[in-house]
Amino acid sequence: MSEQHVQSVLHSAPGSGAELLEELGMVLYVGAALIFVVVMGLLLHAVFSRRLRASARAWVIGGGIVFPAVTLFVLLTYSLAVGSAVSALNSGTALQLLLNCFGIDSNARIPPPLPGTLRINVVGKQWWWEVRYRAADGELRNVPLANELRIPVDEPVELMVSSGDVIHSFWVPSLAGKVDMIPGRTNRLVVRTSEPGIYRGQCAEYCGGQHALMALYVVAEPRERFYDWLRNQAQPARAPTDPFLRSGYDAFMQGRCPECHTVRGTPAEGTSGPDLTHIGGRHSLAAGVLKNHIGTMAGWIAGSQDVKPGNLMPDSEIHTGSQLRALAAWLESLE
Amino acid sequence: MSVTARIAIGWLYLVLCGCMAPEGYEPHVPEGDPRQGREVLAELECGVCHVIPGVPGARGRVGPALADYKRNVYIAGRYPNDPDILTRFVRDAPSMSPDTAMPAIEMSEAQARDIAAYLYSL
C-alpha cells in the first residue's frame, strides 16, 4: 500500500489546487496577524504616550482609509490571481470562476471533457459515493465503481459531482476545496497532484444519520499503473475458481444482495448499493469506514447495522457460518 | 480451630475489609503483551464482530462479546479455554471449527499471542 497522507488543509498535496489555497490562506493568516500586532502596538502607544506626535487627521486618513484600501486592493488582486491559477487547473477562466461562485454558471454550460482528460462522475448517496469513470479513451468509457477514486499523478482530473438524494459535499482537503453535491445540479471540480499516495476525503455537508461515516480514499498513482488499474476495473468480475469461492458466489446470489448490488458479468444488477465488481481491490469498505479484509467483509455483511447504524443495507440473515465466510472470501477475490 | 477462634479471625477479616474471594484461574500467555494486543485488535478491526472492552468502536454482535475472557470455560463451545488453543483459534478459527462464521484473519503468531494476552487481561 502506498503512503497514506494526513487529511488536512495544512498538508496540501504538491501541484494541487489545495496547495494554492493553502498558500493564500497562509498569506491571509500571517498578514492578519501582522496587522493585528501593529494595531495593538499603536493602541498601547496611544494609551501610554503623553504627547501626540502626529495630527489625528493624518492617522484617520492614513490608517483608516488609505491603508485598508491599499491592502484590500493588493489582496483582491492576489486572490484573483490565485483564483485564476486554480481555475487554470480547471482549464476555465477567472471570470468563469467568479460566476461559479455566485452560481450563475449553470449546468447547461458545462463544457465537454477536454480530449485526453479523465472525467469522473461522483454521485453522493446516503452514505456512500457512486463513482463512474468516463475516460475519453474509447474502450474505457463508463466504468462504474464506488467509494474510492484513483487518479493518475501530474494530470488534471475532472470530477463532475452531484447527488442522488440529499445535499452532500465532496471534500478531499489535501487536494482541493469543498464542492457541494446538490440534487439536480452537477458541479465541476478539477483535482491534480504530483505526489502519489492515498488522500482521505470526507462528506462535508450534514446528510443524515451516518454523515460522519461517509468518507472516501483518493489514490494517486503513476500514469502507467493507473491505466492498468482502470483497464482491469473495466473488466467484468472473474468467475469463481474453486468450490469454496463458488459457494460464496452462490450465497451471494441466493441472498438479497443482487437486488441492490451490481457485480458486472453476473446476474446481479441492482443499483441502490455500491458496485461490487472489484470490491476486493479497494482500500476500505463502506465508504472509508473499515479496512478491507475478509474479517471486516464478513462482519459488514452480517452486522452492518452495528457498524454504521441506520445505513441502507440490511444485515444478511440467512447465511450459515461457512456460507458467510465463503461469501466474504469470494468478494475479497474480486480484485 | 475452635469456633471461637474462627469468630475472632472473622472479626479480623471484617476489620481488614473482609474480602476473601478465592483467586480465580489466571492463564498466562508466554511472550504475549496485552498492551500490544489491544492495538492489534484495533488494527485488525475485530470489533466489527465482537464487543471488546477497551477497544474503541468494538461493538459488533456477530460473535459473542469477548469481555472477561478468562472466566469462560470453553472456546467456541468446543475447546478448553487455554492460552495455546486460544492463540491458535484467533488466528485460524475455520481450521479448528469448519462451520464457524469467524474468518481466518491474517496475522502473525506474535500478534495472536498478544491478542490472547489482552483477552485474558480483561
Add this chain to the structure above:
Amino acid sequence: MPSWIHKPSWVHKPTRKIVLLVTGAIALVLFGALGAAVVLLSGAYSTAATTQHFKITHRLLDAGLRYSVRASASDIQAPILDEPHKYEQGAACYRLHCAQCHGAPGIAPDEEGRGMLPIASNLAQSAREWPAEWLYYVTKKGVRMSGMPAWEFRMSEESLWSTVAFLTRLPSLTRAEYAQLSQYSAQLECESAEGAEMQASEDRTKIVFRQYACHSCHRIEGVVGPKSYVGPALVEWSHRKYLAGTLPNNEENLVRFILDPQAVRPHSLMPKLEVAPAHARQMARYLLELE
C-alpha cells in the same frame, strides 16, 4: 394563656421514648447484621452435609413445608386414582425416578440418596399422613433447598398422578409385593413431559430455563443462578447475529439448536437436554426479546 404551653416536658417525654426505641431497634438490626457478617466471613457456618441441623431448625423447616404445601395444594383436585393399572404405571415412575433417594419397601436408597442433608424421608410414612393432592404438589414442584427435584418438566401430568396413585398404596405394600410390582412394572415406561404445552408468561419461562438446568452452565439475563460461564452468557441476545457461531440467530434456528445441539454442531459441548419442543420455543422467544 392555657397552662400546658408552659409545660414542654408533657410534649417531649414520649417523643424521647420513641427516639430511644427506634435507635435501639436500628442498633439491634445493625448489630445482628454485623454478627451475621462475622459468622459468614469467619467460615464458622459449616456447609458440610455431615453436620446436623439443630433440632429446632429441622422441626421449623418441616412445619414450614407442611404449611406451605397445604396452602398451595388447596385448589388442586385429584382425579380418580384407583383406575386399573394406574398404580402399576406409577410404580414404573417411582422405580425410575424416586427410589434412588426415597428407597422403597425393604429397599434402601441408593448411594447418592444416602449422604443428603436433609435426607429424603421414606415415603411410606409421608403417604400415610399426607392427602394425595399434597403428594402431587410436592412431586410436581419439588422442595427448594432440600434436594427434592421438581418433576413437572420431566414427567407428564398423567405420570405425575399415577406416581401419586402408587404412593397412596406404598404404606400397604410388603417387601414381596413391592418386588413383584417392581418386576412387573419393569416393562412399563414412565412418560416424559415431551408433549408439554407452552405457557408463555415471562415468569413461567424463567422457570422453564431453571428446570432444564440451563443456568447451571449459562448466565441468563433475568434468571438467578450460579455465575457459570461454561456456555456463553445469554444476555442482550436479540442483537446477536450468529448462534453457536454458525447459524443465523432466529427463532427457528434457536429452537433447533436447543432441541439438539449436536445436530447443528457435532462437537458442541452444549448437551442435549431432552427439551420439550414447546419449551424450547418458549425459551427461544424469551432470549430473542432480551435487548
